[in-house]
Amino acid sequence: MFVRIKFSKTGAIRYIGHLDVMRYFQKCIRRAELDVAYTGGFSPHQIMTFASPLGVGLESYGEYMDVKFVTDIPCEEIQSRLNAVSVPEIRILDVTRLPENAGNAMASVAAAEYRIEFREGRVPLCLTSDGLFSTSAAGKALAGFLGKEEILYEKETKKGSRTLNLKDGIFAFDVTEEEGGALHLLCDASSAGNIKPSQVMEALVSFYGEELMEHALLVTRLELYTRDGQGKLIPMNRVGQDEETV
Amino acid sequence: MKTDFLALPDDILLSIDKPERYIGHEVNAVIKDPDKVDVRFVMCFPDVYEIGMSHLGIQILYDMFNAFEDTWCERVYSPWVDLDRIMREKHIPLFGLESQQPVKDCDFLGITIQYEMCYTNILQILDLAQIPLLAKERTWDVPIVIGGGPCTYNPEPIADFFDLFYIGEGETQYRNLLDLYKECRAREATREEFLHLAGRIPGIYAPSLYETTYKEDGTIASFDPLYEDLPRKIRKEAVTDLSDTYYPMKPVVPYIKCTQDRVVLEIMRGCMRGCRFCQAGELYRPVRERSPEVLKKYAMEMLKNTGHEEISLSSLSSSDYTHLPELLDFLLAECSKRHINISLPSLRIDAFSLDVMSKVQDVRKTSLTFAPEAGSQRLRDVINKGLSEEVILAGAKEAFEGGWTRVKLYFMLGHPGETVEDIYGIGDLANKIAALFFETVPKDKRVNGKVQIVVSTSFFVPKPFTAFQWAPQCTKDEFIEKAYTCRQGITQQLNQKSIKYNWHEADVSVLEGVLARGDRRLGDVIRRAYEKGCFYDAWSEYYHHDKWMEAFAECGVDPDFYTIRTRGDDEIFPWDFLSCGVNKDFLLKEWHRAQRGEVTPNCSEKCSGCGAASFGVGICFTARS
Numbered sequence: 018m019f020v021r022i023k024f025s026k027t028g029a030i031r032y033i034g035h036l037d038v039m040r041y042f043q044k045c046i047r048r049a050e051l052d053v054a055y056t057g058g059f060s061p062h063q064i065m066t067f068a069s070p071l072g073v074g075l076e077s078y079g080e081y082m083d084v085k086f087v088t089d090i091p092c093e094e095i096q097s098r099l100n101a102v103s104v105p106e107i108r109i110l111d112v113t114r115l116p117e118n119a120g121n122a123m124a125s126v127a128a129a130e131y132r133i134e135f136r137e138g139r140v141p142l143c144l145t146s147d148g149l150f151s152t153s154a155a156g157k158a159l160a161g162f163l164g165k166e167e168i169l170y171e172k173e174t175k176k177g178s179r180t181l182n183l184k185d186g187i188f189a190f191d192v193t194e195e196e197g198g199a200l201h202l203l204c205d206a207s208s209a210g211n212i213k214p215s216q217v218m219e220a221l222v223s224f225y226g227e228e229l230m231e232h233a234l235l236v237t238r239l240e241l242y243t244r245d246g247q248g249k250l251i252p253m254n255r256v257g258q259d260e261e262t263v
Numbered sequence: 264m265k266t267d268f269l270a271l272p273d274d275i276l277l278s279i280d281k282p283e284r285y286i287g288h289e290v291n292a293v294i295k296d297p298d299k300v301d302v303r304f305v306m307c308f309p310d311v312y313e314i315g316m317s318h319l320g321i322q323i324l325y326d327m328f329n330a331f332e333d334t335w336c337e338r339v340y341s342p343w344v345d346l347d348r349i350m351r352e353k354h355i356p357l358f359g360l361e362s363q364q365p366v367k368d369c370d371f372l373g374i375t376i377q378y379e380m381c382y383t384n385i386l387q388i389l390d391l392a393q394i395p396l397l398a399k400e401r402t403w404d405v406p407i408v409i410g411g412g413p414c415t416y417n418p419e420p421i422a423d424f425f426d427l428f429y430i431g432e433g434e435t436q437y438r439n440l441l442d443l444y445k446e447c448r449a450r451e452a453t454r455e456e457f458l459h460l461a462g463r464i465p466g467i468y469a470p471s472l473y474e475t476t477y478k479e480d481g482t483i484a485s486f487d488p489l490y491e492d493l494p495r496k497i498r499k500e501a502v503t504d505l506s507d508t509y510y511p512m513k514p515v516v517p518y519i520k521c522t523q524d525r526v527v528l529e530i531m532r533g534c535m536r537g538c539r540f541c542q543a544g545e546l547y548r549p550v551r552e553r554s555p556e557v558l559k560k561y562a563m564e565m566l567k568n569t570g571h572e573e574i575s576l577s578s579l580s581s582s583d584y585t586h587l588p589e590l591l592d593f594l595l596a597e598c599s600k601r602h603i604n605i606s607l608p609s610l611r612i613d614a615f616s617l618d619v620m621s622k623v624q625d626v627r628k629t630s631l632t633f634a635p636e637a638g639s640q641r642l643r644d645v646i647n648k649g650l651s652e653e654v655i656l657a658g659a660k661e662a663f664e665g666g667w668t669r670v671k672l673y674f675m676l677g678h679p680g681e682t683v684e685d686i687y688g689i690g691d692l693a694n695k696i697a698a699l700f701f702e703t704v705p706k707d708k709r710v711n712g713k714v715q716i717v718v719s720t721s722f723f724v725p726k727p728f729t730a731f732q733w734a735p736q737c738t739k740d741e742f743i744e745k746a747y748t749c750r751q752g753i754t755q756q757l758n759q760k761s762i763k764y765n766w767h768e769a770d771v772s773v774l775e776g777v778l779a780r781g782d783r784r785l786g787d788v789i790r791r792a793y794e795k796g797c798f799y800d801a802w803s804e805y806y807h808h809d810k811w812m813e814a815f816a817e818c819g820v821d822p823d824f825y826t827i828r829t830r831g832d833d834e835i836f837p838w839d840f841l842s843c844g845v846n847k848d849f850l851l852k853e854w855h856r857a858q859r860g861e862v863t864p865n866c867s868e869k870c871s872g873c874g875a876a877s878f879g880v881g882i883c884f885t886a887r888s
Contacts, residue, residue, distance in 0.1 A: 028267040028288070029267060029286040029287070029288045030286075030288060032276055032282040032286050033283055033518045034283070034519075037283065037518045037519055037520075040518070040520065041290075041518060043570070043572065044290070044516060044569065044570030044571065044572075045570060046570070047566075047567075047570035047571075047601070048290075048567065048568065048569070048570035050567065055602055061602055073277075073282070074273065074276070074277050102290075102570075104288060104289075104290055106288060136273070231274070232273060232274050232277050232278075
């Protein structure tokens with residue numbers, strides 16, 4: 018059986034790189050003595066796929082991986098057994114059994130949702146009034162920015178730079194009511210059109226003639242989405258559930 | 264305590280390589296409430312995290328200390344050069360990985376000293392921890408700095424930097440030391456009094472309480488304790504029952520891939536072979552085995568607690584473990600069910616080990632390793648390496664028949680009395696093995712049609728407590744000449760296209776030799792080299808030979824005094840006040856036998872009376888075949 022596992026990655030563990038998180042879970046599953054399926058061949062490995070990799074330094078409450086088990090194990094049991102052998106900074110939030118026809122975690126990611134905060138003293142001026150983050154100033158700045166025909170961003174690649182239009186990939190971008198000031202971003206995270214929050218933020222501040230200060234952003238991933246049969250964005254772990262309720 | 268706290272701010276962690284080295288929070292890391300313990304101990308391996316985390320000894324002691332309810336043991340490793348620079352610039356004190364709090368506020372800083380080339384890293388650790396480099400400048404404001412590990416069998420070059428050394432296996436006396444510490448602190452004893460009392464605990468050496476005088480020729484005239492109640496001879500500590508002592512059932516599991524990314528099962532301690540160049544072979548005598556029942560239990564429990572996908576058997580010579588077949592049968596059965604690999608270093612290549620390896624390695628046949636250490640039988644007798652050409656060729660033949668096509672051969676250049684013929688013997692042996700492949704494996708069965716023989720040579724550095732502690736070491740030019748001769752010997756061979764040759768750098772071996780058999784006068788040199796920017800000397804890209812040579816010159820110390828000189832039979836060595844159980848008379852007899860090319864039987868064949876029987880345990884008391 019294939020299950021989709023949703024987990025959070027917070028605190029100090031935000032500094033663990035993507036490949037090491039994969040190694041972490043391989044060991045975690047062995048500690049939990051779960052009956053995971055292995056590939057065949059000369060060097061068998063656990064059948065496990067991760068959705069969109071998370072950058073080093075980012076926290077997340079919406080990470081996903083798909084894992085295949087040999088025997089049927091109740092989802093709640095998988096969750097509790099993994100949590101029992103996991104560090105406090107990585108929590109299994111939800112385990113869902115995947116329907117037969119679900120695409121794999123990596124390929125079916127469509128969008129990601131982020132909260133963007135700022136390290137002390139590094140709030141871009143366009144989001145402030147009287148030197149402090151201001152909900153109304155930020156609201157105006159975002160409105161002006163999103164009102165543009167196209168949002169161009171110079172992406173540095175190995176072969177030089179390439180200009181991207183971020184406009185179509187920004188699905189929602191607004192100001193939250195959280196204390197201290199934060200932005201909320203829902204953007205394309207598909208393999209073809211993936212956008213990073215830092216790219217959107219750089220485009221925003223450069224529109225107002227500024228540059229981001231170093232390590233200014235504190236980005237938290239809140240959720241990853243896929244699309245249902247109608248093309249609507251749904252959280253990755255809601256896949257297949259519409260069919261069940263109908 | 265708040266577990267989210269990190270000593271380094273985000274800005275730093277985001278700008279350095281592998282921040283995972285510094286954040287702690289690993290699976291099985293032990294967190295205690297600092298208010299509820301009496302002793303804070305920080306255990307240090309003075310090299311980068313990935314190397315230090317791979318070391319079994321620290322894991323054993325970490326487990327032992329944390330089993331003490333009144334003690335919290337943390338870990339610390341050398342910050343890599345990128346973070347080192349930042350910590351100095353911003354005056355960030357070195358911190359323990361578990362608490363993320365400064366090392367200098369703890370009670371003990373224990374440093375394991377595994378190789379000479381980490382001596383400058385010890386100074387880096389002290390410096391970053393904001394602990395005075397010189398022990399004599401320290402007060403109760405900073406931790407007691409205690410060293411352990413193989414290099415403490417000649418602690419003199421680094422004696423200035425340590426308050427105490429623990430000689431021998433750590434499992435036995437630390438409890439007594441911690442109790443003494445608590446008692447002294449409670450009654451507000453002076454640091455000097457504590458060190459003095461500690462120096463009376465078996466295995467503990469307090470270097471500041473001993474004094475050396477030198478003869479005009481630079482050799483040692485006398486070495487004496489300053490107080491009569493301190494021992495003149497300090498004997499190493501050894502565990503008497505390896506099946507009933509501390510062993511980490513829940514080793515810390517790192518996030519980043521470390522050198523040793525597996526469960527390590529120490530099956531025995533000591534080696535019965537008695538190779539005359541080998542320091543470990545003497546230091547860890549007598550051979551003591553763990554019972555197979557205990558090891559089976561440990562293996563399963565550690566695999567469950569870590570989730571590692573590989574288990575490695577650890578010892579100096581695993582083939583000599585008497586219960587090896589029983590243990591391997593068990594592991595093969597259990598591990599294959601769980602997709603767990605078994606790794607078997609230090610196995611002698613013979614029919615049994617090849618059979619086992621073919622079972623654990625599945626279809627991928629990686630290379631096989633032989634360590635003849637010397638190219639000719641004559642020289643192998645000199646070094647007492649009980650491995651004959653017939654045995655090597657028989658093993659290789661079995662291996663080729665079993666489908667292996669890569670053979671690694673390890674040698675050392677610069678053994679005492681080595682001749683050009685001995686060196687040419689290396690090429691001859693490699694060629695014979697290659698020829699054997701073509702004889703043994705029919706053309707149509709050759710994978711890729713060829714065999715690969717990789718010859719690696721390192722340069723021999725005489726070490727304390729070996730038969731060769733009297734021997735002169737080669738000069739740098741001699742080493743390079745020997746490597747050249749060896750290469751020439753290989754290129755003359757018929758099958759030279761199947762043989763690849765690697766050799767180590769000579770500069771580092773020269774310095775290693777100075778530090779290995781050095782005395783207290785080297786303390787200034789090490790400090791000077793460190794002040795000139797030397798650290799991570801074990802990493803060739805950071806090794807600055809010129810700076811070291813400047814340091815020697817500026818301190819007026821001649822490195823050749825410690826290396827190329829032949830030592831007289833009656834010379835007092837800087838390490839003579841220590842005993843690893845093997846007597847100096849025995850080693851001297853071995854040195855003379857080596858010069859006559861006489862072999863000495865191994866411990867399972869015949870007791871040669873080395874002195875290790877005084878520990879009252881192990882192979883010295885088991886029936887011989």
